[in-house]
Amino acid sequence: MFDIISYARKFSKFTFAEKQFNNIDGVIFSQLPYLNYKSLSGPTSLANMTIAEIAQFSHHTWNAKKNYQLLNIMKNSLRYRDVKFLDFTNKFSYGKDQNFSAVSMQINADHYFVGYRGTESNFVDWKEDMNLSFMKEIPSRVEATHYLKDFMNSVSGKVIIGGHSKGGDLATFAFKHIPESLQARITHAYSIDGPTSIKTKHTSIQDRITKLVPQTSLIGIIMDRSKKFQVVRSTADMMEQHNPFTWSVVDGDFEYLPQTDKFSKIVQDSLMTWQKELSPGMKKTFVNSLFRAIDKTGHTSVNEFAKHWKQNVIAITRTAASQPAETRKVWRNFSGKLIKCFITSTGKHAFR
Structure with missing residues (x-):
């Protein structure tokens, strides 16, 4: 199957100037917040990391084996090798029902990516997610907004934001709640099977938000009554479709479907x-x-x-x-x- 790893390999010789940042790149970068940033001693790029360091970077992460494969291709890729990991933060609080993680990356001289980590295995994270059903401003949403605002005030370039699962919700929430002057510098936001709607009254930013879900989406539709998302074919079944490494790629883009399947709709x-x-x-x-x-x-x-x-x-x-x-x-x-x-x-x- 042709997937996001195959895509990274096939287009490894194309810079972002030669092949524009697209939905698959958005998914790849939204996967990177899951990496083991505690293994890094400071800002660095994949090109400067050894194979052993990349192994440690992907160790004990969600989809560790696939992450390792992807990182090795990215390390030797003209497209990704100079992406620089700048700043990672993690705030965990049992008392506040909070587990927040985010990372900022420099894509090139004047473009950055801010990525938010999705839900992990711990129950603090799951409880914070469920609190969304009756709370608008869970701690991680507030933190995501502060993080994005502070980072954008520290750099002068354009910014792309995104995240998988809960990370997608945090990305779109932060986009909607930062000052308009900062919103103008965000070129795109990605919600990768995020559980909430990307609909917004801010018409000036709606066209810059993309939400992607698999055909049997069970996470991305939890709190989303809308159909403002694109559907990607996954080769997996049921909950396994939440894993973007199972999403099908054709001719340099995802294989899209007209709608989610009946079970997802139900x-x-x-x-x-x-x-x-x-x-x-x-x-x-x-x-x-x-x-x-x-x-x-x-x-x-x-x-x-x-x-x-x-x-x-x-x-x-x-x-x-x-x-x-x-x-x-x-x-x-x-x-x-x-x-x-x-x-x-x-x-x-x-x-x-």
Whole structure:
């Protein structure tokens, strides 16, 4: 299959002046925030890194093997080898429900990329994501805006921003909330299967935002009722399609499809209807009680939880049953309304 790694290899001899920055480059750069920046001692470019350093750079990251392959091609590529990693920041707070990571990169003399990391395995990150259902300004959104504003005030060139999953939401939120004078210097923003809508009242920036989702998008449609996204064919199934390394490339661009598939439409429609029927207070009660129950399992990450998922689900069910009557009522309403919305949406889309 021809994918983003194949693309990086095929167009390795073309500079950005010769082949303009495009959607695939946006996806590649949006993948880079997942790298292990703690292994770097300071600003550097891939051309100046050894193979051992690149191995460390991709070690213990999401898609470590694919990241390593991609970085090795980029290191020997005229297109990417001089991209300079300038500044990485990570702010983690259990008390604030915050896990924020961002990196700034210099593409060439007058163009930069600011990338935001997506959701990781730890439950602090997942809880912050779920807080979006009833909070507009989660800590990472606020931090993303500050980071972008501070970085743009420190350089004079044009800027592209982007991120995968939660990182896509942070990129578009920050774009919408920085001063207009800074917005004017952003040439494009990318949301790669990000969970929220890119629709904005700011008509001056709408045309500079691109959202890409796979055909069975289950993450990118969670809080997005719109169809303001482009659909890319993935060779994987279901949740694995969230991985951009599975996205198909043809003739130097992604292989696009006219729309998401029926299952994605059913999930999108049912989730949006479900969320609309729930009050912010009910959402907050459910999310907080759910993560208190998860916390009692002793696991701090999805990976740990998944190793003994049956026992952990039973433990959460028991904890839920012991909650105060009002909280138990919220759990019943949550599950009941979700089932009802899913059945209704299935009937609406199944025979279209």
